[in-house]
Amino acid sequence: MVELLRKAFNSMCRRKHVSALHNDDMDMESGEAEYTKLSGDLLLWIFKRMTAKELVAVSLVCKTWYLVANDEMLWEALLREDTDPRHWETVLFAESYLRNGFASREPCVPLSFRTIYGDRSRTPRSIIIDGGSGYCKYGWSDQNEPGHRLPTFLEFGNIESPMYPRLKALFITLFQCMEAKPSAQPIVLTAPISHPDNTGAALGARKQLREITHSVLFELGVPKVCFVNQAILALFAANRTSGIVVNIGFNVTYVVPILHGKVMRSIGVELVGQGALHLSVHLNELMEQNIRPAASMYTVRTLKEKLCYVAEDYEEEMTKSNIRATFAINEEVTFTLDNERFRAPEILFQPRLGNLRTMSLQQAVALCIEHSSALPVTRTGDENWFKTIVLSGGTACLPGLAGRLKKEVSKTLTSASLADGMEVLAPKYGPDSAWFGAKLLSNISTFPDSWCVTRKQFKKYGPAVVHRMALDDDCPPEDACFELLGKK
CATH class of the missing domain: 3.90.640.10 (ATPase, substrate binding domain, subdomain 4)
Known part of the structure; x- marks a missing residue:
């Protein structure tokens, strides 16, 4: 029987039917996969060489293998086997809420584990760069942690200062340290949490940072760039799309409200010197x-x-x-x-x-909660989105911080009802929350198409495509972005 099937397979190869087995564009969600559609003459060639007893056995085996190959439990088990057990819940969260990319506000339509497994196996390896005012952490998307750390404030100033020569020197140095060719893979870059207000100067600074960063990377030959705010990535790393991120940075602490993956800068709080x-x-x-x-x-x-x-x-x-x-x-x-x-x-x-003349951490968080509670919500279940507090940054890893903050904020809030159900989450991945959030995105089954600006788009549409794809409340709505990219 085995020899007979081997001959059948060789015959199929000669007849070029094997192309159906390797068709990357086959519809995985259709009732019958492409590899089950063999031509009638090939099936007849196989069956003619079998006895009646063999035909009965083959029919049972084929049905069994078909059921096995389409069993979701099998593909879930395979996906679990390829995933670090510590990150399994994070993978499920990402594939449920982030697969549609930058414009996603609703849970994604569930796909089968079979489809997710196949798509993730084809996701390209990416370089992740988590830059900040103190240190830059970078490495490959298939690593468990950043492979390198660079004190950017010593050599390059910092990534928040968007000077073209400085950023270019920084990126060239990173590529050389990783022995990576810029044009060989997508880049996932974290955007610093800077300029929290919506004044004209702050808005201009954020836009300038996006434009120069993309310009430098595309000039170096990078094919696709994903540029996402560090606070959003820290929230994603905590398996949330809405909440308030408290980022204790190098010299500044930011309290950043994020609703459905979008920064609400109009109600954020900045504590300068508190870092x-x-x-x-x-x-x-x-x-x-x-x-x-x-x-x-x-x-x-x-x-x-x-x-x-x-x-x-x-x-x-x-x-x-x-x-x-x-x-x-x-x-x-x-x-x-x-x-x-x-x-x-x-x-x-x-x-x-x-000797600091600044607002205390609990006062800043309580103020942000009270302002966030006044925002209108459009979906049922979003009423208490601001009661999830996610800590990020190295100092946020101090033992006891989460419990103390929850206690102090509860006492500071003007309304006791705002404290009901509040949770404060310590950094799940230590000081590297933003880096792990970027790793989460770079391994999604739809990456890089759903999250990146391509070099071709930037050249065709200019900087406008960068601003429209930013997850920020100072940017145009996602409908305008889809229209610009020709996705509608």
């Missing part, structure tokens, strides 16, 4: 006061990341005595911290302790 840098400076000051000076700010930052935490109750924590912890920088240098461990992060909730 990771000032926490490190404050910790250094506390260490010097207690005659435990550190050798460098790099050492202070390391101690902050390894030993510091946020007290659930600051006054009560001050009365405790057994809170010392030690960390060895190397074999010869060891540091021990006492109450500095929780006193340094406390400036997030009591800025005056660090």
